[in-house]
Structure formats: structure tokens, C-alpha cells
Amino acid sequence: MFTVVYDFGKITDWLTAIGTIGAVVVSLYFSYNNVRPKRKIIKKVKTSLSGNVYDFKLINKGFIPIKIQLKGYLVYNFFWKRKKKKMIQGNYEQDSLELSDTIEMRTNSEKLSRDLINLGYKSGDKLILMSVFIDSAEKYHTKKFKFKVVNPHEIEEKREEMIDKLSKSL
Numbered sequence: 071m072f073t074v075v076y077d078f079g080k081i082t083d084w085l086t087a088i089g090t091i092g093a094v095v096v097s098l099y100f101s102y103n104n105v106r107p108k109r110k111i112i113k114k115v116k117t118s119l120s121g122n123v124y125d126f127k128l129i130n131k132g133f134i135p136i137k138i139q140l141k142g143y144l145v146y147n148f149f150w151k152r153k154k155k156k157m158i159q160g161n162y163e164q165d166s167l168e169l170s171d172t173i174e175m176r177t178n179s180e181k182l183s184r185d186l187i188n189l190g191y192k193s194g195d196k197l198i199l200m201s202v203f204i205d206s207a208e209k210y211h212t213k214k215f216k217f218k219v220v221n222p223h224e225i226e227e228k229r230e231e232m233i234d235k236l237s238k239s240l
Contacts, residue, residue, distance in 0.1 A: 107130070107135075108131040108132030109136060111211060112126070113125070113201070113213050118178070119229045121178050121180050121183075122178065123176065123177075124215065127175075130168065130169060130170065130171050130172075133169055135168050136205050137164075137205055137206040138167065139163060139206055140161070141163055141173070141201075142158055142159050142160030142201075143199050144200045146198040146199060156189060158185045158189070159182070173203065175203075179225065180225050182199070183219050193220060193221040194219065194220075196217075198214055198216055199217045200212045200213065
């Protein structure tokens with residue numbers, strides 16, 4: 071009878087092969103991670119006499135520059151890619167964001183409400199809006215936020231009431 075003996079080599083050869091495969095996987099991960107653009111959008115909402123002020127910042131977190139061509143606001147619909155998009159307060163930009171550079175977009179609830187009423191929305195409508203930064207590759211960098219359409223006259227009345235309360239307290 072013959073006995074078959076399998077020789078798998080030395081354990082050091084196996085550990086070297088596993089280490090080499092691990093090094094290749096790690097290097098591929100890091101090379102992929104540095105090639106794609108990375109960004110972060112920060113949203114701040116402040117309350118003032120003219121209603122809420124919405125402040126959005128796009129920060130480039132990657133090594134690849136992001137070239138912004140258009141920024142503004144869109145009404146979010148679940149199937150919004152299929153519908154015609156209506157940009158609210160769209161501004162054409164030619165900004166190139168290098169590492170850690172930022173671009174800002176600021177508006178208040180009075181301006182947004184006026185634009186939405188012009189698009190056919192009514193006072194009291196609750197919507198989900200998106201701040202949108204569109205780059206040169208037509209990639210959308212977005213941040214959603216909830217918004218209630220308010221008649222600009224109501225904002226003026228509230229502002230006058232707040233001013234009256236402040237003047238009476240002084």
C-alpha cells in the first residue's frame with residue numbers, strides 16, 4: 071500500500087503569503103479612498119426677527135478638488151429624479167474647493183416662502199427641501215431639511231409683535 075503525504079510547506083511561507091495579500095488589500099483600499107471626492111455639508115438654523123435663517127456649508131474633506139457650478143434649493147420628492155427639478159434661489163458659481171475649503175449658502179424663511187408661493191405652494195404647506203451643490207461632474211451634494219411655507223405678511227406681523235414686546239420690556 072502506498073501512503074500519500076501532502077507537503078503544504080513551512081508555516082513561515084503561509085504567513086508570508088497571508089501578509090502579502092493583506093498588504094495588497096490595504097494598499098488598494100487607501101488608493102481608492104484618496105481618488106474619490108469627499109465632502110460634508112453642515113446645516114445651521116438660527117432664529118431672528120426675519121424668521122429662521124438657514125446656513126449651509128459644503129466642506130471638501132478629500133484630496134480631490136470639487137468644482138461647484140450651481141448651488142440652490144430643491145423641493146424634495148421621493149421620485150424627484152423623474153420629475154422636472156425647479157431650482158429655488160439658484161446661483162451659478164465657479165468655485166473650486168481644495169482640501170478643507172468651504173463654500174456657504176445662506177437664506178431666510180421669508181425669501182424661501184416667497185419663492186415657494188410663486189411656484190404654487192400655499193401658506194402652511196410642510197415640505198422637505200434640499201440644499202443642493204452641483205459640481206462639474208453633475209453630482210448632487212445635498213442636505214435635506216424640513217420647511218413650513220409661511221405667508222411673508224405673517225412673518226412681518228410676528229416681527230412687529232416681537233419689536234413691540236421688546237420695546238415695552240425696555
